[in-house]
Amino acid sequence: MSWLKNYFSKMRGGGNSSPHPIHWRNALCSWLGGFIGIGLLGWLGTYTDFTEQDGTFIIGSFGATAVLLYGSPSAPFSQPRYVLGGHIIGALVGVTCAKYVVAPLWLLAALAVSVSIVLMYLTKTTHPPGGATALTAIIGSHKIHELGYWYVLHPVIESLILLLLIALLINNLSPLRRYPHYWY
Template sequence: MRRHVYGYFNRMRGLEASPSRAHIPHIIWSGIGAFLGIYLISVLNQYLFVNTADTLFLVGSFGASAVLLYGVPNAELSQPRNLIGGHIISALIGITVYKYLPLELSLLSALAVSLSIVAMHITRTLHPPGGATALIAVIGSSQIHELGYRFVLTPIATGTFILLIIALAVNNMSNNPNRHYPRYWR
């Protein structure tokens, strides 16, 4: 028993040293991509909504997607199928859970996120910000809840495609042969 407990806690030490810092050009390209992606979504939001307090297009999970798409564009979780599928599947699950299950908010939140993770694994579209998208669909404002399944198209699919277009443009501008995007589509 004691050995099992020791082994369990021993796993938490980590096995490797931290990776080194990214090269300056990689950091700069990451910043440019994130700036352009989020800026375009913000501008779209500004032109579509008269009341600038309505930030429907600025979904928090897009910030996390920007980190993946522009910071680690070669990562499996950053690829287009993961970005698009992860957000859309998770939005669908979040809306469905909120709309059809008469449970308390804490249970709805946990169900939306956990079911999204399972669905993303099954469909090979794991994208961590998708979990946040599912959660936003449950705990979001009344404006989000009023959209119902339209939330999947606008803002989720629209914002996701903006981030993808910017990722395709910016990640392929670098002269670094290792910074190309995507690694795969399917």
């Protein structure tokens, strides 16, 4: 019975408040990075033959990556190794499942995300939006499926290079920030 009490006591949390200080310069850099990063991807997407719904330069997981890169650039999951590794692994796993596994959509989705999690963990590249990149390869439109493994290069790697470049330029504008903390 004491193990059950101990188990539920963990859910109370360990601290009294959030340890993150708020400063207007950081908020401005976060806004600027998010606006330029996602705006650039959206603008580049208008020059492809895909529809806006396909959004080949913008996939949903990049919104979460933008929050990490520009809103929490010091977080481990925001460092380039994790950003690149997590998305690339997620994209590769998602495309592989979509191409070679015959199963209902719900099972493909669960398989792609869970295998991505394990591979990211084992390679020390856990980036939570990478699971959404795997999921997008499964639930994406017919045009996304037609890309096959090209999905890994375009939109994933191309877009990530742009987002990381913006993160390098914008995050280092503030004297209170430094990005990245490490590359590998």
